[in-house]
Amino acid sequence: xxxxxxxxxxxxxxxxxxxxxxxxxxxxxxxxxxxxxxxxxxxxxxxxxxxxxxxxxxxxxxxxxxxxxxxxxxxxxxxxxxxxxxxxxxxxxxxxxxxxxxxxxxxxxxxxxxxxxxxxxxxxxxxxxxxxxxxxxxxxxxxxxxxxxxxxxxxxxxxxxxxxxxxxxxxxxxxxxxxxxxxxxxxxxxxxxxxxxxxxxxxxxxxxxxxxxxxxxxxxx
Numbered sequence: 023x024x025x026x027x028x029x030x031x032x033x034x035x036x037x038x039x040x041x042x043x044x045x046x047x048x049x050x051x052x053x054x055x056x057x058x059x060x061x062x063x064x065x066x067x068x069x070x071x072x073x074x075x076x077x078x079x080x081x082x083x084x085x086x087x088x089x090x091x092x093x094x095x096x097x098x099x100x101x102x103x104x105x106x107x108x109x110x111x112x113x114x115x116x117x118x119x120x121x122x123x124x125x126x127x128x129x130x131x132x133x134x135x136x137x138x139x140x141x142x143x144x145x146x147x148x149x150x151x152x153x154x155x156x157x158x159x160x161x162x163x164x165x166x167x168x169x170x171x172x173x174x175x176x177x178x179x180x181x182x183x184x185x186x187x188x189x190x191x192x193x194x195x196x197x198x199x200x201x202x203x204x205x206x207x208x209x210x211x212x213x214x215x216x217x218x219x220x221x222x223x224x225x226x227x228x229x230x231x232x233x234x235x236x237x238x239x240x241x242x243x
Contacts, residue, residue: 052128052137056106057093057227059124059142059234060116062168064149069239074168075184075231076157078113081164084134085224089191091231092163093140106143113163118145124234132226142230144237173235180207182232191221193228207232
């Protein structure tokens, strides 16, 4: 249930005039999205294996046909958490009731469409408590699937591997010196000349997902 705040009451005529003349369009404003890393774990989850990640295949540009986290644009009148839950439901038919924020991702070049920031969330499902977590692609998602996940946090280049049938996505990371407690993971850029071209995650979703697993390990010890 949303909290209803009391209407704001200006303290003076001067403030009322200021608010009446204030124009949001006079200031730069980014578009806002929410993305969800939905991870399903079972009894075999040991911090490295025994987890599944829900991904969608994008049906629209940019990154058309690439795999991505479910998510989309914030709508007027909803909270960012409501946006995350709605987009997850619309794109995958999956209903969850609890979210944990990962971070706000705001690097200026993260989206080729323009200045778009994402609030990323982690949704943890337990296999025995989520028997109806079958998914179906909807909205602008061309496909939706659960991927087997392996997260190897050791060494200088932690690695995340995602597989679903013949589809394999692998991403290595480096530990950022900027975020030290807890360590933040940044993707190591893949060799663009590699052949054949591997499956990839859209936007900065590899960074989101790597840090989702970092958080998951911390809360399931």
